[in-house]
Amino acid sequence: MRKKKIKEKFFKKNGGLLLQQQLYSGERNVEKTTDKFNEKRILGQGGQGTVYKGMLADGRIVAIKKSKVVDEGKVEQFINEVVILSQINHRNVVKLLGCCLETEVPVLAYEFIPNGTISQYILHQSDEFPLTGDMRLQIAVEVAGALCYLHSAASIPIYHRDIKSTNILLDEKYRAKIADFGTSRSVAIDQTHLTTLVRGTFGYLDPEYFRSSQFTEKSDVYSFGVVLAELLTGQKPICSTRSEEDRGLVAFFIAAMNENRLFDTIDPQVIDEAKKEEITAVAYLIKRCLNLSGRRRPTMKEVTVELEGIRMSRMGSNANSFHDEIDSDETDLINASEKYAFDSEDFGLDTGVASCSKVEPFASY
8 A cells, every 4th residue: 555655656746647637537538539549540650659630529639649569668668758748848849748558558648730740841842832941940940949958958958869850840830849759868967978778760870879879968969960961951861762872861961061062962942042151051060960979069059059040140130150160070970871780770770761752651740
């Protein structure tokens, strides 16, 4: 009895009632919300489970994430996501609305984000809704700001650990929202890194983390650098239609910069709209984020400040130059993706290798 009371105390302390009370109290309610997990309600499928579109009794639309199987590892990731997201309140982070642990597998409920992932818009431009240069820069600023918040402004510093374009969603006003905190970790304020089994998505994975198993805030910076390169070039992080040595976007992008071919890699939509100096400024920022040495990468706060400066210059404010001298390990960086590719399966990584012309399935919502 005493043990049960202690568990209840921790449940309340960790926000369990707050997450549970408003939405779900049992399996019947969850099934009703999703029309018995109707396949027509599926929004997407990812590593942790399937996401359904649901409707509450009061008419609100929500996204319901259901674990794939009763697997201890998957359950741990679900509970971890509850714990992490209950600590976060940021306009560019997807909100967790509730959870249900009374079903066969855990179920989480999030705010519904209607406009999919930025990966869709990067890869498949349309005349109906082109991903403009201004939109790309705004998305970059919003994601950088959210990561800056997680690293240095949240009550407990948080490393996301799986930043990628399929984990960045767009709401009804096309504002960016970071999702999927299943592998995220909170750290002590004076803690500089986490030593963990290597987890992540190939193409976005920090090579330094891969070698050492030590994840730092600069590992998120590296992954963000890859997303920024996607926004600038319009290409996938891993692409089977490029040459073998340039299959990874990191290698492809850095090689182009070293050979003065940067503008051959930029998405035409960006070239048509942005000034050459703005594109160059973003490219050099990407290069710094992708440095093989974590200590030479900028912090997310520095990244946010620089991107905001570029955005303000586009709006007519005083232009700033961000052409910093770069400490680089380009030769190693160009080979980094290929160097570590052979071990990706052993570490449970999502390789994500696909043709440039294919859209990835929804990873989150």
